[in-house]
Amino acid sequence: MALFETIAIAFWAMLPAYVPNNAAVLAGGGRPIDGGRTWGDRRVLGDGKTWRGTAMGTVAGLALAAALTFVAPDAGDVLGFAVPEFTPLAALGLAGGAMLGDILASFLKRRSGRQRGAMFPGLDQLDFVVVSLPLTALLATDWFRAWFSLEVILVVVVLTPILHVTTNVIAYKLGLKNEPW
Numbered sequence: 001m002a003l004f005e006t007i008a009i010a011f012w013a014m015l016p017a018y019v020p021n022n023a024a025v026l027a028g029g030g031r032p033i034d035g036g037r038t039w040g041d042r043r044v045l046g047d048g049k050t051w052r053g054t055a056m057g058t059v060a061g062l063a064l065a066a067a068l069t070f071v072a073p074d075a076g077d078v079l080g081f082a083v084p085e086f087t088p089l090a091a092l093g094l095a096g097g098a099m100l101g102d103i104l105a106s107f108l109k110r111r112s113g114r115q116r117g118a119m120f121p122g123l124d125q126l127d128f129v130v131v132s133l134p135l136t137a138l139l140a141t142d143w144f145r146a147w148f149s150l151e152v153i154l155v156v157v158v159l160t161p162i163l164h165v166t167t168n169v170i171a172y173k174l175g176l177k178n179e180p181w
């Protein structure tokens, strides 16, 4: 498989997992998931993980998966190779897994004494991949096997941190995010 094709498929297949975090930044606010509860002397998750942000992030990922599925045949014609159409379970694994990974990362950040917004290099950039890929493999096994070859997974692991850093710096400069990570 040509490198461009691998990158295009990796990017397309991961879009429903990339968008939820950014949508949550735009839609976040309101009641925190942990309801303000602490574990030891730290918050369980912190004020940065809200019900509204999580719900809107997941919905945004699902909506994008539906839109991509709608245009996939035409996109495939233009590109000269097929790109993924998302089954509902694949979409749920990618979008829901991304939000879950982000929440688990905040749990780990609080346990390691990091305040809300503190950076945790590596975890910040890959948390959603680490959960969304296994969850998708579990929920939509055949779909996952059809699209996520070893090469595609390798591209995802390299591409995701680059995209994550870029989008967060842009969101920070636009005043949408409090920190550039």
Ligand code: CTP
Residues within 6 Å of the ligand: 024, 025, 026, 027, 028, 029, 045, 046, 047, 048, 049, 050, 051, 052, 053, 054, 057, 099, 102, 103, 106, 109, 115, 116, 117, 118, 181
């Ligand atoms: N957000 C949300 N719900 C989520 C994820 C994010 O409401 N499940 C919103 C919050 O307003 C959050 C912002 O998006 O402050 C940025 O997300 P993120 O960087 O993940 O959160 P932080 O505030 O940095 O908190 P943490 O240290 O726990 O990551």
Ligand code: K
Residues within 6 Å of the ligand: 102, 105, 124
């Ligand atoms: K995060």
Ligand code: MG
Residues within 6 Å of the ligand: 117, 118, 179, 181
């Ligand atoms: Mg943050």
